[in-house]
Amino acid sequence: MEDQMHHDKGRTKNDFIDGKIKHLGSKDSEEPFFVASLDSLYMKHLRWVTKLPRVEPFYAVKCNGTPAVLKMLRALGTGFDCASKGEIKLAISIGATPNKIIYGNTTKALSHIRYACTHGVNVMTFDNLDELQKISVIHAKAKLLLRIAVDDSKSMTTHHSIFGARLETVNKLLERAKELSLEVIGVSFHVGSECTDNLVFKKVIGDARHVFDIANLLGFQMNLLDIGGGFSGRDDQQVKFNKFSEVINAALDEHFPADSGVKIIAEPGRYFVESAFTLVMNVISKTVITEDVDKPSEIKETSPNKMMMYFVNDGVSGSLSFVNIAHAHEKIEPFPHKTMETSEQKYLSVLWGPTCNIYDKITESYWLPELHIGDWLLLDNMGAYTLCLRTNFSGFERTRIYPVVTAETWHTLNLSHTYNIIL
Secondary structure, eight states, rough: OOOOEEEEETOOHHHHHHHHHHHHHHHHHHEEEEEEEEEHHHHHHHHHHHHHHEEEEEGGGGGGGOOHHHHHHHHHTTTTEEEEEHHHHHHHHHTTGGGGEEEEOOOHHHHHHHHHHTTTEEEEOOSSSHHHHHHHHHTTTEEEEEEBOOOTTEEEEEOOTTSSSSHHHHHHHHHHHTTTEEEEEEEEEEOOOEESSSSHHHHHHHHHHHHHHHHHTTOOOEEEOOOOOOOOOOOTTTOOOHHHHHHHHHHHHHHHHHHGEEEEOOOOOOHHHHGEEEEEEEEEEEEEEOOOOOOOHHTTTTSSSEEEEEEEESSSTTTTTGSSGGGGGGGOOOSSSSSTTSSSSEEEEEEESSOOOOOEEEEEEEEEEOOOOTTTEEEOOOOOOSGGOOOGGOOOOOOOEEEEEEHHHHHHTTTGGGOEEOO
């Protein structure tokens, strides 16, 4: 659920959180909420156009489809990478034009291809013969990108086992496209989510150049390269965005120089939204486990003889469902809203969601100062693959979203025609 836009002179995301918690307290309410900073999106956009000036971003809608986010990105001139009829419909509903949408799913339902065709969305991907056959029947005027496979073993989430054509199959696919009189205009790839090896871009951009050369020999007029996503939005990642951009720019200059006539696009998702969202949760219950607790010996030596279990009002069945991904636990770093003294004692803590589900565990072996029922906990970097995966299991309502923007950004971008506002 998304609330209206909030903006006011001098107010920031933290100002809004303070005010919202105070307001909820006055209403005897403890509902959890998200705060989405549109200023963060703006800053990420500025960094992108500075570091990757030749690469036009097409935001991956699947990552976070919050309308306020999509409207902000449209205002910034971003395109949209959609994976379904529903995402195409959403992009169109916030004002995106068909030329700013790519249908980047290589396994499309027939009715979804038809919807794209009807609404003028022509650029779409493929990586197999059956997909070509479907497109030839339903959307013969489509402009196609051949998605190639990537060694994404250095990424947190890999795609190579499902998506992407191996280089040895490229000739066969392009020849079949030629037989079907389909127009193949370029190549796409994806290095996997949260890639930790920036040099993978050097290799795959070289592979893409090889595919372009094959296609040109077959008579295709190739003019578009989609370098996918995989960029983190966090500044504490192993490989920083600046390092990725240096490798990408060098590889593009080598294989697709500015005068080559090839347009370069990308599909960043978490890059834009990950750090823009903060989740604010309330401690609704608490259990203290004393000296009988079964702790590892090294922890017993350094901690007091009690451990805390806290229950908060959002969890793994809700906004934190991404915790089910193996590596996600490393990113859960809640911190108290109230100011704590640096010398305050910390306790080994386990954080649970609100449901009667044994799998609703958010963190374990995490150090926190002692909290009390009614205290608030904050989680930063909560914008990527959180809202899109949440449920209302056990009848808990989905957490409300409050988009906020400072007056400076509001006036700089002239957003009054883009959003409803609350002054």
